[in-house]
Amino acid sequence: MPVLNEERHLRSSVRHILEQEYAGELEVVIALGPSEDRTDAIAAELVAETAENPRARVHTVPNPTGRTPAGLNAAIKASRHPVVVRVDGHGMLSPDYIATAVRLLEETGAANVGGIMHAEGENAWEDAVAAAMTSKIGVGNAAFHTGGQAGEAETVYLGVFRREVLEQQGGYNEEFIRAQDWELNFRIREAGGLVWFSPELRVSYRPRPSVRALAKQYRNYGRWRHVVARYHAGSINLRYLAPPAAVCALAAGVVVGALVTPWGFVVPGGYLAAIAAGSLPAGAGLPLAARARIPVALATMHMSWGWGFLTSPRKLAKKVVASRREPVRQG
Template identity: 85%
Template structure:
């Protein structure tokens, strides 16, 4: 969407929290700067305490864009926590539309222009779309296939797609600054699931959150089994916090991984101590994810297809274990920090 001579597009601030993102940071920022958007734009990168070349690359980007229409600037985030980085970047930015992007996310062409149009058309306070996982090697291709399949993530629209509609939350998001400032930004106690919590407050205040498949962000999967396991353990851990924070937010999709963990563990114990028939449960699970990996891996190299069941099992088991072991004390701490939704004075 390009501006016509009589249309003034709103200025946009793109905020990006980064930590150890040397592999993808330059590509992520380049995808922002290459957006075909005729409104004013700025990019604010919040730098966590990285141990790789992230800070060096960020400094290069600041220097390279110093004379450009869209400039890159950085702000420190000494805690390394995502919500603190987002709040710091919001504070350092100034424009009425705020686009959240991660350091390993690549915006599709037209993303910002389309999001601005959707904000106008729907009246939403936040719009977002599809987390489009794409890999760069066989393992990452396998993870991407798992993350975009229903056997991997259920019917989550921002993973698998779907019709444009009102949503509880969306991936990343393009916000009206007024909504962010009204709600006081992100709750920094939510190390994970901070998007859901903020969108919950926006919805409580009467705001609309809108999902559209027109919006797509290319996402790079975790590069190893260990990294994927940690990611999904954290997802499960914090989803249980959300369930305790907001009763009634849980559904069968979220209960499937912890149920599978319990069933498989019970099957192994029964199989080892009572009867070999107990092993039917873990065997059935392995058969199911193997069968489910076949359509998910269509078109991929053989080595990638063979790794899809490993990715699926890692995601399911780690998410389920994280959910089951999520400490009640963590939820109590987060609930104590609860920010009530701020209603408009109008």
């Protein structure tokens, strides 16, 4: 578990691991980035509280860069069991997550299995973001957001790995500050390994707590998805191109509307109408305060992702391509 400024959710996230309905022994390895809140103190408390627990103990390792892939590699190196479960500091595993994942690894022969990133909020804004993140108008047909049939996948959320596969591939590429899951799963698949999605696996995810934080998150998503597209030609599709196309169309519509003809405003007006209409089914069953915020969440996600994609610097992709690791086939 790589963490950075996770004081709000860290204790709950670890509790969901320690309370797993799993008969085997567990260990939790937390990679501590340079947090500015009480994350390190909470982690130290968890270490002390589990020191005498014969079944499940918490350990920590330093991650001075704060980068997720570096933290993951440090934590994996410090762990010792044959199955490695990736968890985030704001992710809450369902009670049978590990037991189900181990069973799926055995049944499918997969190198990595993963499931649904089920966003759940704790206030009106987070409820709105959660609704947006689990709707097709928000994220398209991504199975790990919206659900789907079990089967082979390009990548999965978080992941439960066979240690031997991680060691064989040399772990995560630390140049991928984001999208490191996709890059690792790409190498696993290129080496002949199976990546498996199953809706049986479910992780509750706590959305970002503000518009600004959500915008930063999705800008980084778009920025690094463009890096992936440059890293691996042919990996892009229409779902990924929709947000940058929307940003360009909206900008063009505003410019035309302001300088040429008011008809240009039809484009941004149509977009606003579309997300307003799409937020109705997405917000079914939510309080009015949350439903009213869904269009804001959708627009923030779309525009930030698209802007991040469009402004992703080519030099970033060149740096990542230069660090390319070739897939390692067993034997």
